[in-house]
Amino acid sequence: MPTYYGDDDIDYEEETPEFRDEHEFDDYLNDEEYELISEMFPRAKNELAEYQGWNNLSVKLALFDHNFDYDEAIIDLKRTYKKKKQTEEFEGKISLLEQLARRKVLSTKTSEQSRISNSPKATSLLDSLRKNTSENSGRGSLSGRLSALKESRSRMASKCPSDETSKNKFDNRMTAKKSPSLSSILERRTKSNTSQSLSSKLAALKGNRSKNDRQIPEPKVEKSVNSQPSMVPTKDSHAEPVDPRIAFEKLRSSLCHISSPKSYHHLNSDSEHSEITAIALSQPTNNDQKIKNIKRRYDEIFTVYFPNTNLPAAKKRVIENFNNPSPDDVVLDAQNKAFEAVEDVTKNVATLSVTEDSIKDGRTENEDEKPFDDEPIIRTYKKANIPTKPKNPIDLEKYLSDKKPHLNFVVLGHVDAGKSTLMGRLLYDVGAVDNKLIRKLQRESDVAGKSSFHLAWVMDQTPEERSRGVTVDVCTSDFETEASTFTIIDAPGHRDFVPNAIAGVSQADVAVLSIDCGPDAFESGFNLDGQTKEHALLARSLGVRHIIIAMNKMDTADWYEGRFRDIQWELRNFFQDIGIEEDKLSWVPCSGLSGEGVYKKEYSIGVTWYNGPSLVGSLEVVAQKLGKLNVKDVSNSPFVFSILDAAASGKNKDVTISGRVESGSIQAGETITIYPSEQSVIVESVLCGNDQHPTPIAIKGDFVGLKLRNAHYEDIQGGDLAAVVGFDIPSAQEFTVKLLTFQLDRPLLPGTPFILFRGACEQPARIKKLHSIVDKATMTKILKSKVKHLGSQKAAIVELELTEKKRRIPMLTFSLSKHLGRVVLRKEGRTIAAGLVETIEL
Numbered sequence: 103m104p105t106y107y108g109d110d111d112i113d114y115e116e117e118t119p120e121f122r123d124e125h126e127f128d129d130y131l132n133d134e135e136y137e138l139i140s141e142m143f144p145r146a147k148n149e150l151a152e153y154q155g156w157n158n159l160s161v162k163l164a165l166f167d168h169n170f171d172y173d174e175a176i177i178d179l180k181r182t183y184k185k186k187k188q189t190e191e192f193e194g195k196i197s198l199l200e201q202l203a204r205r206k207v208l209s210t211k212t213s214e215q216s217r218i219s220n221s222p223k224a225t226s227l228l229d230s231l232r233k234n235t236s237e238n239s240g241r242g243s244l245s246g247r248l249s250a251l252k253e254s255r256s257r258m259a260s261k262c263p264s265d266e267t268s269k270n271k272f273d274n275r276m277t278a279k280k281s282p283s284l285s286s287i288l289e290r291r292t293k294s295n296t297s298q299s300l301s302s303k304l305a306a307l308k309g310n311r312s313k314n315d316r317q318i319p320e321p322k323v324e325k326s327v328n329s330q331p332s333m334v335p336t337k338d339s340h341a342e343p344v345d346p347r348i349a350f351e352k353l354r355s356s357l358c359h360i361s362s363p364k365s366y367h368h369l370n371s372d373s374e375h376s377e378i379t380a381i382a383l384s385q386p387t388n389n390d391q392k393i394k395n396i397k398r399r400y401d402e403i404f405t406v407y408f409p410n411t412n413l414p415a416a417k418k419r420v421i422e423n424f425n426n427p428s429p430d431d432v433v434l435d436a437q438n439k440a441f442e443a444v445e446d447v448t449k450n451v452a453t454l455s456v457t458e459d460s461i462k463d464g465r466t467e468n469e470d471e472k473p474f475d476d477e478p479i480i481r482t483y484k485k486a487n488i489p490t491k492p493k494n495p496i497d498l499e500k501y502l503s504d505k506k507p508h509l510n511f512v513v514l515g516h517v518d519a520g521k522s523t524l525m526g527r528l529l530y531d532v533g534a535v536d537n538k539l540i541r542k543l544q545r546e547s548d549v550a551g552k553s554s555f556h557l558a559w560v561m562d563q564t565p566e567e568r569s570r571g572v573t574v575d576v577c578t579s580d581f582e583t584e585a586s587t588f589t590i591i592d593a594p595g596h597r598d599f600v601p602n603a604i605a606g607v608s609q610a611d612v613a614v615l616s617i618d619c620g621p622d623a624f625e626s627g628f629n630l631d632g633q634t635k636e637h638a639l640l641a642r643s644l645g646v647r648h649i650i651i652a653m654n655k656m657d658t659a660d661w662y663e664g665r666f667r668d669i670q671w672e673l674r675n676f677f678q679d680i681g682i683e684e685d686k687l688s689w690v691p692c693s694g695l696s697g698e699g700v701y702k703k704e705y706s707i708g709v710t711w712y713n714g715p716s717l718v719g720s721l722e723v724v725a726q727k728l729g730k731l732n733v734k735d736v737s738n739s740p741f742v743f744s745i746l747d748a749a750a751s752g753k754n755k756d757v758t759i760s761g762r763v764e765s766g767s768i769q770a771g772e773t774i775t776i777y778p779s780e781q782s783v784i785v786e787s788v789l790c791g792n793d794q795h796p797t798p799i800a801i802k803g804d805f806v807g808l809k810l811r812n813a814h815y816e817d818i819q820g821g822d823l824a825a826v827v828g829f830d831i832p833s834a835q836e837f838t839v840k841l842l843t844f845q846l847d848r849p850l851l852p853g854t855p856f857i858l859f860r861g862a863c864e865q866p867a868r869i870k871k872l873h874s875i876v877d878k879a880t881m882t883k884i885l886k887s888k889v890k891h892l893g894s895q896k897a898a899i900v901e902l903e904l905t906e907k908k909r910r911i912p913m914l915t916f917s918l919s920k921h922l923g924r925v926v927l928r929k930e931g932r933t934i935a936a937g938l939v940e941t942i943e944l
């Protein structure tokens with residue numbers, strides 16, 4: 103609800119300092135200012151999408167310099183920036199009309215806010231205005247006459263109850279059309295004289311979102327007196343009870359005066375038109391003809407918005423624009439609904455009380471009172487305390503000396519960046535896939551009309567993936583070179599499947615980031631909503647130790663060095679910004695389709711500018727560096743396994759869990775406990791490779807399958823952890839993390855809901871408490887201890903809790919596991935923060 107302040111309340115600020123970038127500016131803002139900017143900025147960005155030359159900092163500065171007056175700031179910014187396309191004259195007019203229509207809807211919103219304003223300060227503002235106006239003008243105004251008209255109409259209506267219905271009908275209609283009230287005109291009038299405080303604007307923004315505020319009360323026109331200068335001189339300066347018919351006629355005649363473009367200049371606020379029409383339309387039904395006339399006038403009034411033209415099509419479009427919600431309306435409405443839903447969920451969760459006793463086999467005593475019907479239940483079992491020995495113990499030292507270094511790498515990149523094709527090609531070229539399969543896939547893809555996808559189909563094996571041409575699930579495949587062994591984890595690139603990509607990244611040591619170097623393709627994957635940045639951030643946040651950038655589809659850029667260098671330059675800056683050092687990056691130009699740069703195939707003639715290793719060569723270099731282990735690396739830590747997937751088979755309740763050995767080693771015959779279900783089971787066999795053949799042992803870093811006998815398959819899911827008996831893994835509801843926030847649209851507050859990811863495990867969660875903001879470099883030095891919100895690019899100590907009270911996540915602190923002690927937060931389809939687990943609340 104807007105509250106207005108007098109001169110005494112104005113904050114006279116010092117001159118704004120110079121800022122190097124938007125983060126510096128964000129830091130400069132106080133809490134209220136930051137929240138306001140965070141509210142307005144995405145809208146502004148959207149509105150300026152068609153303009154050239156702007157940047158985040160300048161937009162934010164404009165909002166700030168205009169004292170958070172959104173409309174003024176936008177007008178100013180638009181004046182400064184150039185429109186991208188200079189369209190033809192006619193289109194230019196249309197777009198101007200659209201802008202006017204938009205402004206109209208926006209002004210209507212403002213008036214709605216002002217209608218619901220009934221605070222003492224708002225009243226005093228109106229009072230002072232009344233005083234000013236009567237002192238200054240001393241003559242009748244349109245608004246005065248309208249008040250009189252409305253007053254007498256309401257008297258008529260009370261005498262004539264049958265008309266009440268039609269009045270309401272008309273009033274409702276006009277409310278639905280969001281016609282602005284006179285108080286909004288008053289409000290706009292006084293804007294230049296009165297400063298609105300930040301907190302009041304913030305309150306207004308919040309109020310705008312709140313459910314109650316959407317039930318907009320009837321405009322109280324009677325309160326808004328005499329603020330407009332008269333368009334048509336009249337002797338009646340005050341609202342006298344008049345015969346509505348006479349008033350109506352007067353109104354009509356006054357409207358006639360403003361229907362020509364010339365007299366438009368006298369009409370200061372377009373919102374008056376709607377107000378006039380609202381009142382006119384709410385006349386008793388026997389004035390039908392007059393209503394028609396007024397409606398016609400209403401239409402004519404809009405013609406004044408056309409600069410030099412009355413094109414019927416354009417006119418129609420304007421009127422349609424007023425009748426339909428504007429694009430802004432649609433977006434704001436959706437945002438409001440989303441906000442409302444989130445608030446409801448938060449409220450529900452906050453008031454939720456589920457006692458353990460009331461839960462029995464997943465059902466509460468009273469079904470009607472059960473808060474979350476679908477909330478999953480985990481059954482827990484009695485875990486074993488005594489370990490079992492391997493069936494055929496092996497000599498670890500000898501095994502390690504014979505073993506080639508192993509590397510798990512995940513393939514990331516924007517949708518259609520060629521990830522699956524690249525991996526299909528790689529598997530074919532290294533000999534992991536035979537000619538026969540490739541020929542078969544070639545035939546099948548030809549029949550399906552997707553010939554170019556035959557290599558991608560090596561990785562994309564489900565009918566859904568093949569028909570849609572996108573990877574959905576994480577797919578793994580093993581291959582071997584002379585010096586190393588590898589597991590490929592092919593992750594989906596599509597934004598809808600980012601959770602699967604997170605699951606994939608959490609199993610990897612290294613990432614291959616595929617970049618489509620084709621014309622404009624890199625740009626669309628890298629900017630705005632592309633997945634390139636998000637995937638790189640995920641790799642960084644989930645502990646990937648090296649990134650190989652496969653500069654893919656170089657055939658579509660004619661192997662032009664300039665293209666390679668430009669993209670490399672952009673990406674390098676980005677990697678630097680997110681804290682990935684140059685020595686953790688490798689760059690390889692390649693083409694998955696042609697095979698150049700992938701394994702041994704020579705580059706096209708003319709690629710003299712690159713003489714580094716191929717993609718497989720680069721992988722081998724990294725495998726030799728990171729994949730070599732000695733006995734100590736393996737035997738000094740307990741066996742811990744992160745489960746990516748589980749599959750049941752056979753009559754003996756055989757379950758095979760696949761995933762990565764996080765630490766230690768495992769052999770057939772040993773007993774493991776799976777968390778959070780705490781079921782203890784004996785490992786029947788250890789399986790590896792694409793054909794899942796038995797292997798005597800799996801060690802740290804291996805991606806294997808563990809075949810279990812008599813396991814409860816239904817209580818195992820991706821994201822669960824397993825450990826050797828004797829090493830307990832806590833399953834947590836609440837935990838404290840060192841959080842690093844990314845670019846946020848809205849600040850994070852206590853109670854903010856999000857989806858929490860720990861490996862392949864995802865759960866709804868929320869922020870329980872914000873402890874402190876810490877220095878990003880050290881992550882320990884406290885910069886601020888009383889924290890109300892968290893903005894973009896901040897490091898903080900934060901308490902998180904799951905919102906589904908019956909769920910728990912098996913978790914280890916970062917100090918115990920550099921890989922498993924990491925979480926990622928996502929909200930509204932975007933990754934918003936990543937954290938390192940500090941402590942776990944048991």
Ligand SMILES: Nc1nc2c(ncn2[C@@H]2O[C@H](COP(=O)(O)OP(=O)(O)OP(=O)(O)O)[C@@H](O)[C@H]2O)c(=O)[nH]1
Pocket residue numbers: 515516517518519520521522523524554555558571572573593594595596654655656657658692693694695696
């Ligand atoms: N010219 C050219 N086309 C390629 C290359 N690599 C892939 N493509 C084509 O790009 C399209 C998408 O390839 P995919 O391998 O499915 O891409 P993806 O990144 O795996 O897709 P998602 O997993 O769904 O994100 C297919 O039509 C491929 O034939 C390449 O090096 N050169």
